[in-house]
Amino acid sequence: MTAKKEWIDVAVDALNKAYVPYSHFPVGACLVTKDGKIYQGLNIENASYGLSNCAERTAFFKAVSEGEREFSHLVIAGHTPQPISPCGACRQVMAEFCEPSMPVTLVGDNGVQKEITVEGLLPYMFTDKDL
Numbered sequence: 001m002t003a004k005k006e007w008i009d010v011a012v013d014a015l016n017k018a019y020v021p022y023s024h025f026p027v028g029a030c031l032v033t034k035d036g037k038i039y040q041g042l043n044i045e046n047a048s049y050g051l052s053n054c055a056e057r058t059a060f061f062k063a064v065s066e067g068e069r070e071f072s073h074l075v076i077a078g079h080t081p082q083p084i085s086p087c088g089a090c091r092q093v094m095a096e097f098c099e100p101s102m103p104v105t106l107v108g109d110n111g112v113q114k115e116i117t118v119e120g121l122l123p124y125m126f127t128d129k130d131l
Contacts, residue, residue: 083114
């Protein structure tokens, strides 16, 4: 099994763990550090919708809370006909912690995939260089 296949499997597995009683729209993520550690993320909803958290941010927050700061790949999976697209908030979190050239694999149902970079998802991103 290739590393990328493993990462996709981790993201797809998270779909079954997502807490989505309101939207019924599970999303899974697999964030990979530069030294190969894997952090699984899933979306977690709340009756007060604004307090929900996306899969991508869950993975980043888990990794960062464990001291990780250097990432090499992100996989996002959803039950969508086309590769799933991350929300704007998640894109900005990616911009905070990832190199613009870091690859992101978007996965939909039946294994349909799209390869893109963080910069491709958020061109003209706002970063610490803008402060």
